[in-house]
Amino acid sequence: MTPLAHYLILSGILFSIGLAGVLIRKNIIVVFMCLEMMLSAANISLVAFSRAQGTEGVPVYDAQVLALFVVAIAAAEVAIGLALIVAMFRARKSVESTAITSLKD
């Protein structure tokens, strides 16, 4: 079987690609997609740890329950976030993160 370390490395790489997207991109919708990728990357390492900690081939299901909670929270977060993006587009006519500068000016 694949070592636990490789699952963790995959999870870390996916997470950091998402992090790079959040830092680089200006389009808020794409930034939000990258946030979702970071959440699902965290799920991979949760499930990998649940397999590695289990004894006699039975995984520790607590970690998988936590991963399930992460998915549910991600769904709620997307509903709120996209509503915020639509509200921002109505107010500013743009979805670029550079358009929100009223606190700076």
Place this chain on the structure above:
Amino acid sequence: MEAAISSILFYLFAAIAVLSAFGVVASRNPVTSAMCMAVSFASTAAVLFCMGAQFLGIVQIIVYAGAILVLFLFVVMMLDVKSEESTLSRLPRAIVGVVIAGIFAGMVTKAALLLPGATEGKCPVAALCCDEACTTDTGATDKFGGPLPALKETDTKEISGTKALGETLFTQYNIAFVILSFALLAGTVGAVALGRKIRKD
């Protein structure tokens, strides 16, 4: 042989997931980003299947690749988003972002490889180049980072793990589950409240 196939499939789907994640960040058109995200989530689900978490893999496909992706596509098409400026104008930003993310990825990789037993197998697909002796080790504590223990053989009629996952969810974590459903309700109400047209007067 079975372990070898599952290892090869893991590396294949991991590569697809990473490449399509690059596509999400790199593509200028948000619709292309969303499509790359679908591929990335589907291969993440395949990786979860490789680990024997069938229920979570299915949930990943249904919730992420189904519901969340469709929401993203709806918003992208509703808002008529234009493509971003050329990559040259955001080069300094890109360099800073890539450096920070690279440092993070390096840290995670180093930490994962420092786990006890992480570098046990010399070749990545261990089952191809050694006998059953090095794939079946049950010492979970001393070689924590090493190969994952094989799943227990279950009855073929029962989908492995889903029943036990449900038992854990509805006994030990029942209160958390109820609170989570309130969080979802709050999310729905919030989305409706934010989505209303704001009256000027």
